[in-house]
């Protein structure tokens with residue numbers, strides 16, 4: 001089942017788009033099944049769950065953090081995290097810089113932008129993110145590599161709303177690249193699209209889709 005789901009999704013993805021399997025709430029056995037079907041990129045949204053699963057799974061898995069991250073938990077991710085998608089404040093960036101420097105590492109991140117209508121979703125506003133990039137100290141954190149942007153669309157059946165939000169994020173991505181690209185050689189990733197809207201997201205410029213339920217089935221939070 002998992003293998004079949006993965007094959008179906010992969011057959012729809014252009015070669016330049018990375019499929020990140022969102023494994024939150026799912027067992028180590030299910031993650032193994034996806035791994036054996038060829039997936040190497042997995043994402044979790046809680047630090048506790050991520051650090052519990054990571055040691056039980058193959059070392060060549062690239063672990064992505066996609067949920068809201070508290071500053072006091074950054075240190076647990078530094079030893080192994082591949083990409084943090086959910087950097088939503090300058091203070092969090094500074095904490096990652098500090099912990100990465102301590103470990104003598106470079107940590108790859110995306111900046112999360114709030115594009116949805118829902119209040120509860122995290123991220124910089126489009127205005128805040130422009131200001132963020134105007135400050136050279138943000139761009140030049142020596143132990144942090146800013147790889148791009150991440151966003152989540154509104155949870156709705158109205159495709160025109162989702163399309164507009166993805167277009168907003170893509171325009172912002174292009175603008176930052178244009179203005180600051182010479183200082184940000186690795187600014188290449190646009191993480192947008194989930195089970196319900198990843199095909200739309202790819203049409204609007206996504207390079208990385210985060211897919212959970214279409215691979216693993218519905219989540220059981222109990």
Ligand SMILES: *Cc1c(COP(=O)(O)O)cnc(C)c1O
Nearest residue numbers: 022045066194195210211212213
């Ligand atoms: C859970 C989650 C996803 C995956 O959602 P599905 O609808 O199950 O594909 C993607 N991105 C983030 C940030 C998530 O928390």
